[in-house]
Amino acid sequence: MGPGENATPDDNEIAFELGRAIAKHGWIVLTGGRSFGVMDAAMKGARDVGGLTIGVLPDSNDRNSSENAQIKIVTGMGSARNLISVLSSNIIVVLGMAAGTASEVALAIKSNKKVILLNQDEITIRFFKNIGTYRVMVAKNVDEVIFQIKDYLAVHQAGLTTHE
């Protein structure tokens, strides 16, 4: 999860690497599905190594969706689709920050999901740790994210859905 229009070039570059790394492990990349920003970059990274990508779209058609989203869930529910993105994910990795992204982190915490804050500033980390306590983890780079996901999987066994 991360900003669309307001994503920085750095956000997008890291999102691409993150998408690649997630897909390499056989995990599915699910995003908000739009054609720009962190969403698009992460799915592009996943596609680069043959991974499976899902875009949960806000509009009532797929016109502004990313070509890197293989499966397009068309919700027609605007920002209410952020809840669906969160509920359909096993772990939420957050890169960059904007209002829509913040709502996803908050909804993830509300829904008792694990959240990994990647490359976030001190204020953001402290705010979400205050409301999310143990659900909120912090990572400084893509390797740390992957390590934390593996750690979560080892403990919870339930396991993320894998894509063969």
Next chain:
Amino acid sequence: MGPGENATPDDNEIAFELGRAIAKHGWIVLTGGRSFGVMDAAMKGARDVGGLTIGVLPDSNDRNSSENAQIKIVTGMGSARNLISVLSSNIIVVLGMAAGTASEVALAIKSNKKVILLNQDEITIRFFKNIGTYRVMVAKNVDEVIFQIKDYLAVHQAGLTTHE
């Protein structure tokens, strides 16, 4: 689309064959994702020939979902998820009838989607033809459904998303 609890054994048998036939053509089977009725049977049929299946779930977790749904979209929006199922589909095939199913057909017509009514009674066909006109087609068996989908694809070119 079709009934859950109220599906007849006949509905389920035909749904299984329909799921198989759809998957054989490389198309994705998307249903309401629950573990019984037409939803489950259609996905089971698709899985039987190695097809890809998506379940758009009503609850806020995947506890009552079908094991035949490979990709589980968790909406937490109850019957409002019926709109998402419809908007995310290229063509809606309807088998069996119940209140939830009827809402999906109505929402599909409202959203200008193509609807194929499979094995429906005269009252149902006349009701939906009255409100849906050209969007509503009728089929008597799985072969007719597949023929109509191919016909739709040939005309619209846009093409259903294929799964390789």
Next chain:
Amino acid sequence: MGPGENATPDDNEIAFELGRAIAKHGWIVLTGGRSFGVMDAAMKGARDVGGLTIGVLPDSNDRNSSENAQIKIVTGMGSARNLISVLSSNIIVVLGMAAGTASEVALAIKSNKKVILLNQDEITIRFFKNIGTYRVMVAKNVDEVIFQIKDYLAVHQAGLTTHE
């Protein structure tokens, strides 16, 4: 509940009378809130006698809403708001028919709500009686609707929310 753009002049006239009659009894008129069709006419009727009106809007702002909706619930969820209209109502009265209206009747039945079909044709009545059984009642005019609502209230005691 009833059609917007596709409402006939007759539908709108009866909707106005229905809105008046409902409001006169101190009950709230809740509709889809748009500025035309049965929705607008019913709220206009209610306002004519000083009743309270609620519009549950599909868009993410209130730009196309009826000026006769005193309370505007802005959902931003398109046709998914039909579920909210239904769940927030005690009794659903249906006048005229179109795809959106049909989805409301189906969702009302699915949600175990009482539905009164006003002035509907034989096909519509038989279709919804088939899927809704005892939940579906039929009325030929506004007086019959009011009588049925009173009957429902007398039996269920719970009572509709009254507006003083």
Next chain:
Amino acid sequence: MGPGENATPDDNEIAFELGRAIAKHGWIVLTGGRSFGVMDAAMKGARDVGGLTIGVLPDSNDRNSSENAQIKIVTGMGSARNLISVLSSNIIVVLGMAAGTASEVALAIKSNKKVILLNQDEITIRFFKNIGTYRVMVAKNVDEVIFQIKDYLAVHQAGLTTHE
């Protein structure tokens, strides 16, 4: 907007005063509608002076709703109803903080709504100012909130819906 179960006694006391003050000015109090926490207290305050209250409920029935919500909008959409609460409001006043509340603030900013943070700590204020810039205002007590609402109304003219 504010926490339910996790509201402090102080939050609830201020919410009651805030609800009273809002209602005294003829404005409607809209909350998440549940029977506890800031939601219930604010509506109780409004009712204390004869104000109009609306509860936008998460469940598919009104069983756990506050008796202080006169108008109950039943969404059946869980936390996705937070978007509806926000879109249906002219100004969002936030008292106390929890995950659900944070999602409402974020969705309000995303939807270009004015947000007043009442009695929030430094971290919370800085986080939401970072993502919401000019949309986010800060107030230390109920009087400041009322002053800011009046100021907003004077500038925007559009005016909040008043309840006579």
